[in-house]
Amino acid sequence: MEFADLIARGRPRYRTATAFVEDVLREAILSGALAGGTPLRQEELAAAFDVSRMPVREALRQLEAQALVDFAPHKGAVVTEISASDAADHYAIRAALEPAALRLSLPHLTAEDLARAEGLLAEMDTEPDMSRLGDLNRRFHLVLYARAGRPRLIALVEQHLAAADRYLRFHFAALGRDKMGQHEHAALLAAASAGDAGEASRILTTHIETAARGIEAFFAAR
Amino acid sequence: MEFADLIARGRPRYRTATAFVEDVLREAILSGALAGGTPLRQEELAAAFDVSRMPVREALRQLEAQALVDFAPHKGAVVTEISASDAADHYAIRAALEPAALRLSLPHLTAEDLARAEGLLAEMDTEPDMSRLGDLNRRFHLVLYARAGRPRLIALVEQHLAAADRYLRFHFAALGRDKMGQHEHAALLAAASAGDAGEASRILTTHIETAARGIEAFFAAR
DNA sequence: CTTAATAAAATTGGATCCAATCGACAATCA
DNA sequence: TGATTGTCGATTGGATCCAATTTTATTAAG
Numbered sequence: 001m002e003f004a005d006l007i008a009r010g011r012p013r014y015r016t017a018t019a020f021v022e023d024v025l026r027e028a029i030l031s032g033a034l035a036g037g038t039p040l041r042q043e044e045l046a047a048a049f050d051v052s053r054m055p056v057r058e059a060l061r062q063l064e065a066q067a068l069v070d071f072a073p074h075k076g077a078v079v080t081e082i083s084a085s086d087a088a089d090h091y092a093i094r095a096a097l098e099p100a101a102l103r104l105s106l107p108h109l110t111a112e113d114l115a116r117a118e119g120l121l122a123e124m125d126t127e128p129d130m131s132r133l134g135d136l137n138r139r140f141h142l143v144l145y146a147r148a149g150r151p152r153l154i155a156l157v158e159q160h161l162a163a164a165d166r167y168l169r170f171h172f173a174a175l176g177r178d179k180m181g182q183h184e185h186a187a188l189l190a191a192a193s194a195g196d197a198g199e200a201s202r203i204l205t206t207h208i209e210t211a212a213r214g215i216e217a218f219f220a221a222r
Numbered sequence: 223m224e225f226a227d228l229i230a231r232g233r234p235r236y237r238t239a240t241a242f243v244e245d246v247l248r249e250a251i252l253s254g255a256l257a258g259g260t261p262l263r264q265e266e267l268a269a270a271f272d273v274s275r276m277p278v279r280e281a282l283r284q285l286e287a288q289a290l291v292d293f294a295p296h297k298g299a300v301v302t303e304i305s306a307s308d309a310a311d312h313y314a315i316r317a318a319l320e321p322a323a324l325r326l327s328l329p330h331l332t333a334e335d336l337a338r339a340e341g342l343l344a345e346m347d348t349e350p351d352m353s354r355l356g357d358l359n360r361r362f363h364l365v366l367y368a369r370a371g372r373p374r375l376i377a378l379v380e381q382h383l384a385a386a387d388r389y390l391r392f393h394f395a396a397l398g399r400d401k402m403g404q405h406e407h408a409a410l411l412a413a414a415s416a417g418d419a420g421e422a423s424r425i426l427t428t429h430i431e432t433a434a435r436g437i438e439a440f441f442a443a444r
Numbered sequence: 445c446t447t448a449a450t451a452a453a454a455t456t457g458g459a460t461c462c463a464a465t466c467g468a469c470a471a472t473c474a
Numbered sequence: 475t476g477a478t479t480g481t482c483g484a485t486t487g488g489a490t491c492c493a494a495t496t497t498t499a500t501t502a503a504g
Contacts, residue, residue: 015295016295016457016458017457017458018283018457018458019295041485041486042485042486043485043486051458051459052458052459052460053459053460053486054276054457054458054459054460055457055458057280057486057487058279058280058283058457061240061280061283061284061287062283062284062286062287064284065283065284065286065287065288066287067374067377073237073238073241073465073466073486073487074464074465074466074485074486074487075465075466075467075485075486076485076486085371086374088372089372089373089374089375090374092322092326092370092372092375093319093372093374093375093378095322096318096319096321096322096323096375097315097318097319099318100314100317100318101318104314148314149307150310150311150314150315151311152289152308152311152312152315153311153314153315153318155289156315156378238486238487238488239487239488240487240488263454263455263456264455264456265454265455265456273488273489274488274489274490275456275489275490276487276488276489276490277487277488279456279457280487295456295457295495295496296455296456296457296494296495296496297455297456297495297496297497298455298456445504446503446504447502447503447504448501448502448503448504449500449501449502449503450499450500450501450502451498451499451500451501452497452498452499452500453496453497453498453499454495454496454497454498455494455495455496455497456493456494456495456496457492457493457494457495458491458492458493458494459490459491459492459493460489460490460491460492461488461489461490461491462487462488462489462490463486463487463488463489464485464486464487464488465484465485465486465487466483466484466485466486467482467483467484467485468481468482468483468484469480469481469482469483470479470480470481470482471478471479471480471481472477472478472479472480473476473477473478473479474475474476474477474478
């Protein structure tokens, strides 16, 4: 368990132990530190987090509802497996939700929003660490959607953007670092700045479908 | 608490008490038996379900992840409020997800699927009970999406269809019983039977947006 | 009479303990 | 030899108990 060091450090920031355990576990799963199929023994986790089994159980329940772990009665929790079809599932959801969020948000984007998005794009060009790159990518997308004024929709998008991060490494391997959609990101930002919702939405759809196809190709190859 | 009678009856069907509590609470919230804003005291629920507080807590955690209750540390759980903006949020998600699911599913629909959908439509014409009507409506929609081959997408659609049921009574009040989209349902089914994905998707989008506007109008009026 | 401080009650968060269930391995029988 | 059954260990599900926090009631001061 190599995330043991993360544990002691972040501890006092949280109000409740359950929230602490939940956040660390989610991050570990989404980043790939906990691979798909890993069984999550309650007692083991409780010892690692230095809490009792109860906050672990509640955290696992919430992660189950977020489709990050599979629960079987009296069998326990297992990190959900990643697969080509699971990736296709997540990307189909993204392809449906994100253009909708963008269309709602775009008319209300401010100059500061666009500047922030541009800044994030620039950071992405020089960021070597993949996990941080995934974070920057998420934030870039979310900045563009944030003005949609639909908190549930945004929360869903955020959740599936994070889930897509589990496949980022495959995306990398399939398409290579520089091909990772920076052109599309720039074009998307340009269309958004011009206020062209139709064009922006088209680019975004293509962007997501391209990523999905890259991951599919990777799985097909191996 | 008028769902106390539901409790003892369904008890032995469930493998775990947590699943039992979770399902009954979700049904109660979605059907409106538990109104928005209702505080959910753990001990009270535990007594009503005749279990300890722990399965109640785990169930509430999962309902929180499903956005059916709001949790505040040391304050407890409250049934999430319904509102015009919340309805708009849910319907924006539906409008994004369901046409996508339909397009994926439509080419794989079988004659039996379409017959089942038609049967559900016929049942809806004569069903007086609103809660059953909501159930029939959900099943009609889901039959059309079920062949999409994207379990996560379908699960999301199912969740938000159920959430929309919380607003069904408003939809009723605003548009009246017969105007509740049976024309659109029939047209949707016809387009699906003809294999016309574009037309079916257009009708579905209109259908959802019409419902959303009806609910919005209801909230605006009162 | 209002407001601030404080003490008591109610409620949730967390820990420990016990019971129920599942998996593996061994023993028995066909 | 193979299948079935039974027992034991491991692990989770559930109950009870204690601690921490919030809220409410009370009291005192302005």
